[in-house]
Amino acid sequence: MTENLGVVAHAAGDLRVQALPEPEPTADEAVIAIAYGGVCGSDLHYWLHGAAGTSILRAPLLLGHEVIGTVERAAADGSGPAVGTPVAVHPGTPHGVDGVPYPAKSPNLAPAGTYLGSAAHFPHCEGAFARRVALPTRMLRILPANIDPRDAALIEPAAVAWHGVARAGDVAGKRVAVIGAGPIGLLAVAVALHHGAATVVATDIAAEARERALALGAAAVLDARESEEIAALHADVVIESSGTVPGLHAAVDAAGRGGIVVMLGLQRAGDIDFPAAQAITRELDLRGALRFNDEIDEVIAALADGSLNVRGVVTHVLPAADALEAFEIARDSAASGKVLLDFRT
Structure with missing residues (x-):
């Protein structure tokens, strides 16, 4: 059996690939041989800052929640799938x-x-x-x-995007704008198109990210700094996926009067600058998504029947042993979409 390598954040700037003990499952747990794991923004924050928002590292933390794998040992209580079954994980x-x-x-x-x-809690929830x-x-x-x-x-992450788009209600036939074309934004583009949006326009600072949105089917893309063009969108629904204050301002600008703004990107903790007067006078409906x-x-079903197109969102796959290199790539939105770690090698 190969060494059980894991990717552990010890502190800001201290990410280690290290040997872990073999898992000891309880009766209702299965041992999963992980195949792929996607590097998420929260993983990057724990590595770069030792915290993700208000969730602060107080002990080494095994990262990762975007994973798929295969059942290696079935649960002792008989629940769950049999050995050899491929599975996704609801974390x-x-x-x-x-x-x-x-x-x-x-x-x-x-x-x-x-x-x-x-x-978020202590003891931490291991990944x-x-x-x-x-x-x-x-x-x-x-x-x-x-x-x-x-x-x-x-x-x-596609389920996160699906939930965010669903928070806007029925988007069929509507004009949708997606602010930020990182992995979640790209998946929001894909989900909005799956749900029948008439047009989807995506914005991002990085030209490479905009090209990925076009490849997924966005009708048009805009440089996130093109404020006049963004304000001219008059979108029925805006999905703010950048999690930045400028992105939130752009989302309000992009929304048409009476429109819906879904705040999918997680803003930093504490007070932030927000164009409240503009939101009020346009009677915008602001909705959070967590x-x-x-x-x-629903995502699994849509991938299985081919109706949800996510091709091109994954741009890099690296061996888990090269996690630090993978994290470096993932932090550069111009260089990458979704970066995967391959735990089979």
Whole structure:
């Protein structure tokens, strides 16, 4: 058996590929041999800053929540799929807090919810960037055989985009603008097109990112600095996926009167500058979007039947042993879309 290599953030600027103990599953956990893991923005933040928003590293953290793999050892209690079954992973677990209500239909809003590879709570919730990990069977989703594994590695971020687009309601026949053409923005383009948007226009600073959006089917792309052109979009729906203050301003600018702005990109913690007067006088509907719920199952079905096109979103695949190089590539949005780690090598 090969060494169980994992990708662990120890502190800001301290990312290590190191040997991990073999997983010891509980009765309702299966051991998963991870095939691919996608590098997410939160992974980059833990590496670069030792924190992702208000989630601060207080101990070494095994990163990774965008993973697919194969069941290597089935759960002892008989739950979950059999050995050899390819699976995707839903990385969230809802947990409530007494006195803090949340909608039952929205477990993603549970106030003490955990997520694989997150330092939001302590002890941290360990991730799945390792050759072998033990995961609860409730997290596992069986992968149809006809989904390309590299496409399957996009299931988790595509579910985030699916949830974000769904927060806008029915986008069929509507003009949609996507602010930011990083991996989540690209997937938002793909999902909006899947849902029947009349046109999708994407913006980004990087020309390479704009080209990727065009290849996915965006009707047009704009340089994010072209403020007049963005303001002339008069979009029915705007998906803000950059998670930046300028991106949020651009989203308000891009929205037509009475339009909907979905804040999909996570803004930094604390107060930020926001064009409230413009949002009020246009009667814009501002909606947050956090992770996802059961949309992962819809994404899997859409990939299986070929109706969701994600080709070109993955731009790089590197061996897990080269994780530091992969993270360096992933931090450069001009150089890369989604970067995958291959844990099979």
